[in-house]
Amino acid sequence: MSANSQTLKVKKAYFLDAGYTVKGGKTYITLVVKGKKTVRLYIQHDPYFLVDAAESDIPNLLALTGIRKDGSISKPKRAEMIEKKVGLKKKSLIKLYCEQPSDVPIIKSKIGFTCFEYNIPFARRFVFDMQLTPLHVIHYEREGREIKKILSVTTGDPTLSLMSFDIETYNPTGIPNEEKDPAVMISYVGENSKGVITYKPCSKDFVQVVKTEKEMLEALTTAIKKENPDLLLGYNSSNFDLPYLKMRAQKTNANFNMGRFGKSIKFVNKGNIKGMRLDGRIHVDLFPIVKFFSFIGLIKAQSMSLDSVSEDVLKRKKVKMKKDEIWKIWDSNDIDLLCEYSLIDSDLTLELGKRFVPIQAELSSVAKMPLYETTLSTSGQLVENLLMYNASDWNQLIPSKPGGDTISERLEAPIQGAFVKLPEPGIYENMAVLDFRGLYPSIIISYNIDPGTLLSDPADASTESEYFKSPTDAKFSKKEKGLVPHVLDYLVEMRGKIKDELKTVDKSTDLYTRLSARSHALKILANSFYGYLGYARSRWYSRPCAESVTAWGRMHIAETIARAEASGFQVLYADTDSVFLIYKNKDDVIKFMNDVNDHLPDKMELELEGFYPRGVFVSKKNSDDDGTGAKKKYALLGEDGRTKIRGFELVRRDWSAVAKETQLKVLEAILKEGSKEKAAKIIKDTINELRSGKVPLERLAISTQITKDLAGYDIISPETTAAKKLAATGTVVTKGTIISYVIGKSGKTISDKAVPLEMAKDYDVDYYLDNQLMPAVMKIMKELGYDEYSLKVGGKQQSLDSFF
DNA sequence: GCCGTAGGACTACCA
C-alpha cells in the first residue's frame, strides 16, 4: 500500500471530454482534462445494463454468450442485485456487467427478460455514474496515465482557447471533388496567431506561401500545434472542411494532424446530425449551432450562410465572394483578394464562436453533456441527458427509449395545446400586456407534474388533499417531489439567482458574459421540458403529464381573462400565457396584476410586460366580409417609441423586401404619427416605383427553405422550381438550403416564373403589386377605411384625389 | 375548354 502511494498523485483539472477505449479485454474511459497541460487519462469502468429478473436467474444470465463482429466470444463479466426507484415504488433488478460497451447489445439480444438502461452511450453513462460535470474541476488520484479514483467534483470555469479555420478549394466543375480537386488555401485565426497558407505567390504579409498542397496541410498542422487551442472552430466544417482535408491529406501523403493526441478525424453521427471528432481537441462546427439557435429563436438570419449569420449576429457588413469562381481566381494567379476573403471567413467564424461557445459551454455544464456532444445536440437530447443524470443521482430507473410502434402511436394522438383569443381588428390606444413568467415550467413545478408522481393506479388512490388534480382529471401526488419538477425547479431557482447577481456585475466583464450565458442556457433548458414530455421519442413521454400542463395553462389564462373582465377591463387578445388589456389608468393594471398573483400558486407569477400607447390588430385575409380578426398578428408601439411587431409579413423571410419594408413604413406611419395620409402616400410611391421596373432584384427576392430532397416534393411550387433551376447550374441544393427567388416576366404560372435571385433578369410588376405589396398593406389600410382600388389608381396618376 | 373555388401541401410564424 505504501509502495503504491508513492506513485499515486492527487491532482485536479478541468474535465473537457470523455470517450472510451478497449484494451486487453478491459474498458477504459478516456478523459481529456485540462490542468497545467491538457492530457488524456484513462480510468477503468465496466459497461453494464439492467435485467428485470430474479436473483435465481443470475447463473443463467452469466452463462449466456454471443459473437462479436470480429468473431470472438462475448459473455457477461459479473452480476449483482440492485434496487431502483420506479415512480413512487421500488424495484429489484439484476445489474449485468459486460467486458466492453459493444457487448451490451449482443448480450441483451440473448435475454428474454425485459431490460433497462442498455441504450446509453458509454462515456455519458460514466458521467452519470460518477456524477461529473463537464467543464468543472475534477479531483482525482492518478498513477501515470491512469486515474485510480475520482475524489470529488467542484465548480469551475475553464478559459477555453479558440481557433478558427476555413479552406478554399479548386472547383472547375462547380462542386469541388475531394478526390481530384486540391485544397488551394487555408486560413486560420487564433488568439495569438492568424494567417493564410497557400502555394501560389501572394503579396499580402499575412500569407505564408509554401510550395505544394502537401506542405500547406503540414503548415496548418504546425500552426495548430503552435497555437494549441482547446477548440477548433469551423463553419459547416463537419460536412465540408474536415472531410475534405482528411481526403487531401491522404491523397498527398501529408503528415497532417489537427488533434492533440492522435491523428484521427472520425465521423460521429448523433441522431440526424453529422459530427467530426478530433483527438483531444474539441471540434466545434458552428453550423449546427446556428441551426439550433435559429430553431429556438435565439437568432433570426435570412439564411444560414456564414455571411448572413454574421450580418445578423455581429452586425458586420457583407463581403460576398462568389465561391463558385474560386478556381478562376486561382488560375488567374492573382490571388491577393482571395486570401483576404478567406481570412475574413475565419475571422467571422472566430467572432461567431466567441458569441456562441459561451452559451454552448454553459448548456454543457448545466445539462451534464460533454461540450463536443452539446454542440451537436437538440434541446430534447439535452433535457433527456439532464434527466438521466439526475435519475442516476436519485437511483431512479431510466425509462427506455420508445420503439417504432410506440412512437407512431404517440404521433397519432396529439395533445391539445394552448388557448388563443380571437382579437377584434382595429386600432387601439392604451394597451397593457401582462404575461405569465415561464408559464409551463411554473405549472410543472407547482403541480408536481411528473410521470413518476402520476397516480394512475386506483390502488394508490389517496385522499383529495394528497394530490393535485388537473383539469384533465390527472392526479399528481404531493407526497414526494417528482424528478421532472425537481430538476426544473433547480434550473428556475438557479436562473433567478444568476439574474440577481447579473444586476450587480459590470457588463464589460468576463463574469457578466459567463453569467448571462448561463442564464440563457438555463432558460433554453427550462423552456424545453414541456415539449420533451410530449415528444414522441422521449424516454419520459407522458400524455397525461403533457396534457395536464397545457390544460392548467388554459385554465389559468381563462381565469385571468375572466378576472380582468370582471374588473372592468376590455381584453383584446390573449395567446397561451399573455393577455392584452385596454386600460384607463395604469394603477388599475398593477392592482389587477397583484390581485391575480394573490390567487396563484407560489411559483407562478403574472408580470407586466409593458404599456403600449397604440396598437393594431388586423382581420384575416379571407374573411373580409365578417372581418374576423387574425390571431398571432399584431403591431404595438411601446412607450419608448419602439415597435413590437408579431406575425406580420414583415417578420417573415418568405416575403419580398419591397412588401415588407412598405408594410413596416405603413405600420410606423400609423402607430407613431397616426397619419393615414402618410401611409397612403408611402404605398402610392412604392406602387410607382414597382411600375417603373427599376426596383433592384434583391428587394424582390423571396426566401424559402427547401425542407426535403427536391425529388421528394408532391407539388410544384415557386421555391421548388427555382431550386431546380439553381441546381441545374451545379449549385448544391440540399435539405435545409434557403433559396431566394424572384418572380420574373416569362412563364405561365407563378412557379414557372420563379427564378433564383442569382439568375434573375427582370420581374413581373403585376405579381409584385397584386401578390406582394397589396396583400401586405391592404389589411392595415382597411382598418383605416381605404380600399385597394383607390390606392392603385392613385398610384397611377400622380395626382388624385378626393378620396384622401 | 374556361372559370371559380375547396382542399391539400407547404412554409413560417407565435407562444
Add this chain to the structure above:
DNA sequence: ACTGGTAGTCCTACGGCG
C-alpha cells in the same frame, strides 16, 4: 427529430357552364 395553434400562398382537382 421539443409541443400545438395559426395565417397565408400556390397548386390541383372538381363542378358548372356553354
